[in-house]
Amino acid sequence: MRAYSSLPLDDDIVDRIMTFCPTFGTLQATILVSKAFYRVFQIHPKSITRAVAYNIVGPALPQALRMIRYPYDEYETDDSHALDATAMATACPEEQAVTIITAMEKIELQEESKMVGTLEDIYSLTNKDRMSRTSLLTSEESWRFRRAIYRIKLFCRLFSIQCYGNFEELDDDEFDDDMIQRIRAQRMAIPNEYPADELLQLYSVVAFMKGIFADVLGEAANSSSVLVDVLLATGPDGALRAWEERSPDSLQDDHGFGLFADNDNYKLFAGYFAIPFKNIWTARNITPPKDDDPPSKWILDQVNGANDTCSQCAAPGGLKLFTPANWDRLDTDPLNLLKGNLRQNTTVTTPFTGLTAHLYDPPAIEAWISELFTLRQSPDFDGWEAEDSYCRECLTKFLEAHVWRWFLDTRLKAGWAPPEDCWYGWNCRTQTHKLGHAQTKNHLCVPTRGDRT
Ligand SMILES: [Zn+2]
Ligand SMILES: [Zn+2]
Incomplete structure (x- = not known):
C-alpha cells in the first residue's frame, strides 16, 4: 500500500528503512523527515524500536537489557538478613522477545554498547589479531564476547565493592563466616543460570579482564593474587579504565579501596569469580578449564598470527x-x-x-x-x-x-x-x-x- 502520493514508497518499505537506523538519534531524525515515516512508526513503534536497539547492541540485547534493568536496590547483598540466592538469580530474566524500551534505557543501551565495543577492540587486538586496532571478531565471536561482558557487568554491579558499604571502614565482625558463605551462595547462583558453553565463554572473558589487571599491577599481582580479585569487582568498566590509564590508581580512588593497604576485608573478594566457577563445575560435573587457558579459548573460532615470530630475531611472540x-x-x-x-x-x-x-x-x-x-x-x-x-x-x-x-x-x-x-x-x-x-x-x-x- 502506498503511504502518500508525495512519497512513492510502500508502507512496508518505509517500515524497513526505519529498522535499518544505526542509532535512536537517526531513527528520530528519520521519523521527522515526513509524515509518512511518522505515521508508519506510529503503527509499529515496538518492532521498529526493537530493530534499532538490535542494530546498536546486537544479539546480546537481552543480556544488555537485563544488566541495565536489574532491580539492584531490592537485592542489597550486604543485608544481614539472608537473601535468597535463587530469587536473586532469577529476578528480571533475560527477555528474548523484547517489547518495550524506555527513553532512558535507549540512552543507557547506546552508552553501554559503546563501552563494550571499545572493550571488544582491545580484546581483538590482544587475542584475535594484533594488526588491527578495531575488532576483527566474526559476528558469532562478537556475540559470545558481548553476551559474556554484559553478564559479567551484572555480576559486578550486584557484588560491587560499594555494595559492602565503605570498604576501608568495614568492621571485621560484620563479615563472619556465615555471611561469607551466604555471599558465596549468591555469587554462585547468578552464573549458575547460564548453560555450560556460555559459562565457559564467561570464564574466557574473565581471564581477559584478569590479564589487564595483572598487567597494571605488575609485580604486585604475583605477590598477592587477591589484588586482581579486588580489581575484578570493578567490572568491565574498571578493566577498560585500567587499560586506558595503564594503572589501577584512579580505580582505587573512585571505588574507595587501597590495594596495597593491609586489609582483611579482601577476603570478601578472594576467588571473586574463581570460587563460583569452581562450585559450578563441581555441581554440574563439568571438566574445569585450566588456569592457563588463553582468553581466546571459548570465544574465538580462530586466532590470527598466534604462531608468528619476530621479523628480526625469530623469537616467538604471537599476538x-x-x-x-x-x-x-x-x-x-x-x-x-x-x-x-x-x-x-x-x-x-x-x-x-x-x-x-x-x-x-x-x-x-x-x-x-x-x-x-x-x-x-x-x-x-x-x-x-x-x-x-x-x-x-x-x-x-x-x-x-x-x-x-x-x-x-x-x-x-x-x-x-x-x-x-x-x-x-x-x-x-x-x-x-x-x-x-x-x-x-x-x-x-x-x-x-x-x-x-
Ligand atoms: Zn663528553
Ligand atoms: Zn626480535
Missing part, C-alpha cells in the same frame, strides 16, 4: 609482537630510549622531555614511531620495515638507535646550533656529572673514542 596497531602498548618512558648516558645528561633530558611530553596519547606514539622508521640507519637496520612485527627487545633496540637521531634532527630544524662534538658521544660519562662539560660539548653524536657500541 604479543609489536606492530603499528599496538606500538602504544610498549609502555616505555621515551627517556629510557635515549642512548648510552644521554638519559643522565640534564642538558639533553630537559629539552627532550619537553618534546616528548605529548607521547602518552596513542595516535601520537604511532606517528612518532612511524617517523623514527623514516630515519632508518644503514646498514644495521636495512630491511627493518615499520609494518613488520617485532619482539620487545628488537623494537627497543631499533628505537634506541634512532630516538637520539630524531632528537638531534628536531633540534637542528628548530635552529639549534650544537657545540663541538664530544669524542665520547652518547657514551661520555663526564656529561652525567659535569654540567660545564655537558653544556659546552654536543653528546648527540656517535662516539669516536672509547666504547662505540
Whole structure:
C-alpha cells in the first residue's frame, strides 16, 4: 500500500528503512523527515524500536537489557538478613522477545554498547589479531564476547565493592563466616543460570579482564593474587579504565579501596569469580578449564598470527609482537630510549622531555614511531620495515638507535646550533656529572673514542 502520493514508497518499505537506523538519534531524525515515516512508526513503534536497539547492541540485547534493568536496590547483598540466592538469580530474566524500551534505557543501551565495543577492540587486538586496532571478531565471536561482558557487568554491579558499604571502614565482625558463605551462595547462583558453553565463554572473558589487571599491577599481582580479585569487582568498566590509564590508581580512588593497604576485608573478594566457577563445575560435573587457558579459548573460532615470530630475531611472540596497531602498548618512558648516558645528561633530558611530553596519547606514539622508521640507519637496520612485527627487545633496540637521531634532527630544524662534538658521544660519562662539560660539548653524536657500541 502506498503511504502518500508525495512519497512513492510502500508502507512496508518505509517500515524497513526505519529498522535499518544505526542509532535512536537517526531513527528520530528519520521519523521527522515526513509524515509518512511518522505515521508508519506510529503503527509499529515496538518492532521498529526493537530493530534499532538490535542494530546498536546486537544479539546480546537481552543480556544488555537485563544488566541495565536489574532491580539492584531490592537485592542489597550486604543485608544481614539472608537473601535468597535463587530469587536473586532469577529476578528480571533475560527477555528474548523484547517489547518495550524506555527513553532512558535507549540512552543507557547506546552508552553501554559503546563501552563494550571499545572493550571488544582491545580484546581483538590482544587475542584475535594484533594488526588491527578495531575488532576483527566474526559476528558469532562478537556475540559470545558481548553476551559474556554484559553478564559479567551484572555480576559486578550486584557484588560491587560499594555494595559492602565503605570498604576501608568495614568492621571485621560484620563479615563472619556465615555471611561469607551466604555471599558465596549468591555469587554462585547468578552464573549458575547460564548453560555450560556460555559459562565457559564467561570464564574466557574473565581471564581477559584478569590479564589487564595483572598487567597494571605488575609485580604486585604475583605477590598477592587477591589484588586482581579486588580489581575484578570493578567490572568491565574498571578493566577498560585500567587499560586506558595503564594503572589501577584512579580505580582505587573512585571505588574507595587501597590495594596495597593491609586489609582483611579482601577476603570478601578472594576467588571473586574463581570460587563460583569452581562450585559450578563441581555441581554440574563439568571438566574445569585450566588456569592457563588463553582468553581466546571459548570465544574465538580462530586466532590470527598466534604462531608468528619476530621479523628480526625469530623469537616467538604471537599476538604479543609489536606492530603499528599496538606500538602504544610498549609502555616505555621515551627517556629510557635515549642512548648510552644521554638519559643522565640534564642538558639533553630537559629539552627532550619537553618534546616528548605529548607521547602518552596513542595516535601520537604511532606517528612518532612511524617517523623514527623514516630515519632508518644503514646498514644495521636495512630491511627493518615499520609494518613488520617485532619482539620487545628488537623494537627497543631499533628505537634506541634512532630516538637520539630524531632528537638531534628536531633540534637542528628548530635552529639549534650544537657545540663541538664530544669524542665520547652518547657514551661520555663526564656529561652525567659535569654540567660545564655537558653544556659546552654536543653528546648527540656517535662516539669516536672509547666504547662505540
Ligand atoms: Zn626480535
Ligand atoms: Zn663528553
